Amino acid sequence: MPISQLRRGRGSVIHGDFQQRIRNSFARQRAMETIGAELTRVEHGSVEIELNFDPKLTQQHGFLHAGVISAALDSACGYAAYSVIDPDASILTIEFKVNLMSPGRGERFLFRGDVTKPGSTIIVADGRAYAISDGPAKLIASMTGTMMVIRGREGITG
Template identity: 80%
Template sequence: MDEVDPGDFRTRVRQSFGRQAFMETLGADLTRVEHAMVEIEMPFDAKLTQQHGFLHAGVISAALDAACGYAAYTVIDPDASILTIEFKVNLLSPGRGERFLFRGEITKPGSTIIVADGRAYALTNGPAKLIASMSGSMMVIRGREDVTG
């Protein structure tokens, strides 16, 4: 395994995201990693819709959770990890688009609990349309061999 600079949060986030089989199942890609902000994008896929042909709320929630969790991951120590402990999603408009963007941003960093906000956008040829918002709490995990990276 390659040595990773412990201060290189971008590499740590990308490596961890690469191990998320569910995000791969959704066809999601990590497209932007900044301090306290992460973006994930995915194409429309009819296999991920509900009965009306809109992107399923569970898919939207999972992608927002991942974006917020990885945003939290950018602000913690290299030897710590993150687990979501609570979130609320507001579905604002049907998930209809060619692609979707999920952005997670840190609202309040902390040594034990981190609060993040997420926004989901439907992308087409026109302007991006806000389809959902999320507020979540993430717990910083230290010293557990079964919860790493």
């Protein structure tokens, strides 16, 4: 369940206009621009990125490349984490694990990141990647990522 659907406990605060900060940051992310990814949903603790199929992003069998899947999941999880931190902080991924469950075959792909464990220094997020074609969306990959909250480091800002 996304954190946005969980009841916020005492002391839980949504900091500033996180949606605009995430949209501005995503617009500066050239890797996502290069693969044609779009930021389609931003909520407190949950982010979705979508991508149209492009043969230039495939591996030798014509499936969406695992590196592309991993990059999009990393961004979705990272921005989900970014949505729960102070406006003067930023996020860097320090570790992730991806499970590829089914070939990346579809007309469009959805990458969803949800904060699993918020924290002031370390945040854990889980991601899911889905292939979308005719019929129901198919789960093709999952990710668990660990993000570090960065404050006061030169050259690293929101």
